[in-house]
Amino acid sequence: MSVLVIAEHDxxxxxxxxxxxxxxxxxxxxxxxxxxxxxDCSGAAEAASRIHGITKVLKCDAPELSHRLAENLAPxxxxxxxxxxxxxxxxxxxxxxxxxxxxxxxxxxxISDIIAVHDADTFDRPVYAGNAVATVKSSDExxxxxxxxxxxxxxxxxxxxxxxxxxxxxxxxxxxSFVKQELSESDRPELTAAKIVVSGGRGVGSAENFALIEKLxxxxxxxxxxxxxxxxxxxxxxxxQVGQTGKVVAPDLYIAVxxxxxxxxxxxxxxxxxxxxxxxxxxxxxxxxxxxGLVADLFDVVPELESKL
Amino acid sequence: MKVLVPVKRAIxxxxxxxxxxxxxxxxxxxxxxxMNPFDxxxxxxxxxxxxxxxxxxxxAVTIGPDKAQETIRTAMAIGADRGIHVQTDAPTDIGxxxxxxxxxxxxxxxxxxxxxxxxxxxxxxxxxxxxxGQMLAALLGWAQGTFASxxxxxxxxATVTREIDGGLETLELKMPAIITTDLRLNEPRYVKLPDIxxxxxxxxxTMTPDELGVDYTPRLEVVKVAEPAERVGGGKVAxxxxxxxxxxxxxxxx
Ligand SMILES: Cc1cc2nc3c(=O)[nH]c(=O)nc-3n(C[C@H](O)[C@H](O)[C@H](O)COP(=O)(O)OP(=O)(O)OC[C@H]3O[C@@H](n4cnc5c(N)ncnc54)[C@H](O)[C@@H]3O)c2cc1C
Ligand SMILES: Nc1ncnc2c1ncn2[C@@H]1O[C@H](COP(=O)(O)O)[C@@H](O)[C@H]1O
Numbered sequence: 001m002s003v004l005v006i007a008e009h010d011x012x013x014x015x016x017x018x019x020x021x022x023x024x025x026x027x028x029x030x031x032x033x034x035x036x037x038x039x040d041c042s043g044a045a046e047a048a049s050r051i052h053g054i055t056k057v058l059k060c061d062a063p064e065l066s067h068r069l070a071e072n073l074a075p076x077x078x079x080x081x082x083x084x085x086x087x088x089x090x091x092x093x094x095x096x097x098x099x100x101x102x103x104x105x106x107x108x109x110x111i112s113d114i115i116a117v118h119d120a121d122t123f124d125r126p127v128y129a130g131n132a133v134a135t136v137k138s139s140d141e142x143x144x145x146x147x148x149x150x151x152x153x154x155x156x157x158x159x160x161x162x163x164x165x166x167x168x169x170x171x172x173x174x175x176x177s178f179v180k181q182e183l184s185e186s187d188r189p190e191l192t193a194a195k196i197v198v199s200g201g202r203g204v205g206s207a208e209n210f211a212l213i214e215k216l217x218x219x220x221x222x223x224x225x226x227x228x229x230x231x232x233x234x235x236x237x238x239x240x241q242v243g244q245t246g247k248v249v250a251p252d253l254y255i256a257v258x259x260x261x262x263x264x265x266x267x268x269x270x271x272x273x274x275x276x277x278x279x280x281x282x283x284x285x286x287x288x289x290x291x292x293g294l295v296a297d298l299f300d301v302v303p304e305l306e307s308k309l
Numbered sequence: 310m311k312v313l314v315p316v317k318r319a320i321x322x323x324x325x326x327x328x329x330x331x332x333x334x335x336x337x338x339x340x341x342x343x344m345n346p347f348d349x350x351x352x353x354x355x356x357x358x359x360x361x362x363x364x365x366x367x368x369a370v371t372i373g374p375d376k377a378q379e380t381i382r383t384a385m386a387i388g389a390d391r392g393i394h395v396q397t398d399a400p401t402d403i404g405x406x407x408x409x410x411x412x413x414x415x416x417x418x419x420x421x422x423x424x425x426x427x428x429x430x431x432x433x434x435x436x437x438x439x440x441x442g443q444m445l446a447a448l449l450g451w452a453q454g455t456f457a458s459x460x461x462x463x464x465x466x467a468t469v470t471r472e473i474d475g476g477l478e479t480l481e482l483k484m485p486a487i488i489t490t491d492l493r494l495n496e497p498r499y500v501k502l503p504d505i506x507x508x509x510x511x512x513x514x515t516m517t518p519d520e521l522g523v524d525y526t527p528r529l530e531v532v533k534v535a536e537p538a539e540r541v542g543g544g545k546v547a548x549x550x551x552x553x554x555x556x557x558x559x560x561x562x563x
Contacts, residue, residue, distance in 0.1 A: 104444035109528035135532040175452035179479040253562040289542035
């Protein structure tokens with residue numbers, strides 16, 4: 001049977017992580033469909049129909065779907081599931097929120113955050129903050145899976161021309177409603193998709209000092225990340241957090257500044273190609289996984305690095 | 310109002326977990342165990358609501374081996390009034406009973422206890438599943454407010470601020486609802502000795518999965534548990550000039 005990918009989108013366009021999920025889906029079956037659930041979401045559906053290797057797009061367009069409330073989305077996924085052996089979504093806060101709700105309704109034990117596909121039943125997933133990788137084999141009839149985007153390459157977002165089929169919403173469950181959102185505005189690349197990430201930790205010391213990190217990031221065309229300590233201290237917004245319980249990144253270059261390298265932080269960036277650590281404590285665990293460690297005071301060397309680039 | 314708080318015993322977050330050489334699981338002998346940190350945040354939040362007069366009773370529930378009773382006692386030392394231990398010796402190699410089975414167990418307990426809402430962790434730091442709260446909400450047909458960094462209870466409504474990928478989102482939930490905690494919801498209190506002593510006297514009931522009619526046969530077979538791809542680190546540079554040179558000419562990333 002075919003594989004259904006639940007797209008992450010903003011109603012008009014597809015979020016890049018969807019393309020990584022499609023790659024994981026194609027390792028299971030060649031027949032991959034994409035589901036767009038939203039409000040006035042033709043733009044996103046058309047973008048999905050252009051994705052390379054997609055054979056069909058399902059579009060569920062209704063007013064009660066504008067804020068992707070799990071209570072309204074899960075029943076749609078459950079109904080669509082009848083025609084699929086596997087249903088996959090990104091392991092983003094969107095996928096993590098809605099997929100287990102659908103899985104429970106289908107009496108299926110979801111497989112979270114996969115990083116490899118062995119066959120249609122068998123997958124690898126990190127456990128214990130990435131200190132171990134479990135290979136698990138599912139005996140459920142339907143597999144509901146969330147996918148770690150950074151573990152799979154993206155398919156091309158063009159070249160396809162698949163048909164778009166409308167499916168019906170299941171209505172408003174009336175359990176929850178949207179009040180407001182405060183999204184961080186930024187011209188920088190998105191953290192999980194950036195080629196370069198510059199992250200700051202508690203060592204940066206204050207929200208004002210974080211400008212040093214941001215200047216360096218802008219010089220490199222990089223995204224800005226942070227440790228939990230930096231977020232908790234209010235230097236940067238919550239969505240900058242990299243780690244076990246934040247975002248997982250795997251850029252070509254990760255620069256950790258004033259970050260000690262706790263297990264939970266490493267879990268979110270150890271897959272980066274090249275890691276640079278700047279820390280004044282030569283015993284800091286971050287140096288254990290850094291390709292290039294520089295033992296120095298960040299207030300001396302970060303401006304120097306920025307000016308010499 | 311009565312609140313149910315599921316709490317899980319897990320390897321302490323400070324422990325560097327090691328994979329067993331036969332790849333059957335991770336080393337658990339003589340390893341420090343604690344309450345899953347997100348569950349500590351959940352019990353703290355429930356306790357604060359009780360102190361604010363919004364909650365009258367906090368019931369902590371754990372599913373696990375006999376030792377998991379220690380976790381219930383910790384929850385009681387923070388603020389739980391009563392505890393329920395669902396006893397099982399299911400293997401805990403990658404985190405114990407699977408989220409779907411945990412959710413079914415909790416549903417059976419909800420049917421006995423009739424809580425007004427549930428606060429629980431967003432994620433166990435052993436299996437890193439991030440599923441149980443959402444699954445339980447589905448099984449009960451309740452609203453869900455996941456990854457909460459702020460919670461306000463107002464009669465039959467809960468207002469939840471959620472940590473999402475782009476920033477923050479606020480939802481209003483119809484009660485009864487399930488809230489799952491994120492790191493910034495609160496800072497759990499330090500447990501004092503007199504509270505630990507008092508906790509020993511609180512009521513703790515034990516049940517079995519059979520009594521609750523839940524089957525713990527795993528749906529996911531653990532084929533193996535391996536070390537992650539190794540990373541050779543430890544390289545050092547003397548100064549910024551050397552760093553720039555290496556990044557340009559060796560790593561070729563800038
Ligand atoms: C359940 C749970 C989940 C967690 N999830 C995450 C997560 O997802 N992501 C995450 O990051 N953390 C997470 N943590 C927290 C984690 O355990 C650490 O506490 C955190 O990563 C520490 O952040 P830090 O390295 O910035 O701070 P610290 O550990 O305090 O390190 C600061 C570093 O800055 C250095 N420094 C100070 N001044 C300077 C200077 N002038 N120049 C150079 N270096 C300097 C110091 O030498 C030190 O090494 C989690 C913890 C728990 C319990
Ligand atoms: N064995 C268990 N006993 C009690 N609560 C649990 C158990 N397993 C999971 N939970 C709860 O479910 C939350 C999410 O866990 P998980 O879905 O495993 O990541 C945890 O933070 C706990 O609140």
